[in-house]
Amino acid sequence: MTMNWLKQLSTAWQKNQLQRPELASMFTAPVDEQWVAIDCEMTGLNPKKHHLLSVAAIHINGDKIDTGNGLHLLCRPPVMPEGDTIVIHGLRTADVEHAMSYDEMLGLLLPFISNRPLVGFCPQIDVGFLNPLVKHYMGTHLPNEIIDIRPLYSRRMMGRSQGLSSQAQHLNSILAHYNIPELGTHDAYNDAIMTAMAFLHMR
Template identity: 50%
Template sequence: MFNRIKNLFDGQKLERQKQRLTKPEYAYLFDNPLSKVPNEWVSLDLEMTGLNAKQDYILSVGAVRVRKESDGFVIDTDSALSLVCRPPVMPTDDTIVIHGLRPIDVDNGLSYDEMLTQLLPMLKNRPIIGFCVDMDMAFLNGIAKPFLGVELANKLVDVSRLYQQNQHRHDPSQVGQLPHLNQLLEEYQIPRLPAHNALNDAIMTAMLFTHLMQS
């Protein structure tokens, strides 16, 4: 009963957001999923100039689809996105190079609107996987709302919390701090790709997600 009521309210909320869209061609972002048990997700990572969504900027975006099939999970790297952005205010060179980018890469990067026109069709209404995904979404919604008229409504899956839930399910006495990404990669023997790269982080997060979903 509770789930039916929640699904009804979720559907009504999506319809209200769809009605407030300033770009009707993106209405599919707010379609109510036909199944409440997803079989496709998007692993997303952003590289930013800092951690404050109100004053810092997105430098790059990495996204890769994850699909559940009858014999397991597939990480679809063939259709992955790796996008460099040009912020409205040019960051310092030191801020840029830590992310493996050159100032010329950022200067020639996509505007935020151009980036969204490539990213949003991949996201659709799929759940978004991330590590500390709330922070990434705060940055993404900061540019998505002016572009669309509303914030995105995708469900979020934070792998650190998913790990914590798994640990508690296996041993209810375990309650601890949320682990660091590198700690989880080591625990599940997931190879580390070069750091400070949005697509690499999205792929590693996707690999971690598939392990957690099967544990």
């Protein structure tokens, strides 16, 4: 049984679990040359004890980044951020205590990403926070293909080095390699834009 057939079976099973028929388009085949860059800010890296604070998503169409129509959504977590994490993500209690609920956020985010592959820097972490919320909201996890720009960068650099250290694969190092201006990290929207720019250099 081929991997493609297994993927089709998995997608069909997920679609059968879908509780929101308006999101059925997420399970259709993506259009070529269309992606969505995504980035999240959280109170930490463990989805079992930390919480999502903000999500940004920006369409990539061919070689264009549609920054004019991106999303940057603040969420109200069940536990407000504390001082030691605020210095990382910059979001205070005052910023998120009246923000949208997770369901309200997903009501905007999921139709926006639709069936596009998700492009990110370590997007597995972001998806790890999103998937429990998505499953509660629509009955199944995100079906989208996930593209991590780190292995893309490593493959592009093959032959130029004897392997890249984890530090060399840090987003700032990748941006510097391609002369991409740093817009300010640990802001979900800025990170999504910079990730999208790096992806266009590598794809």
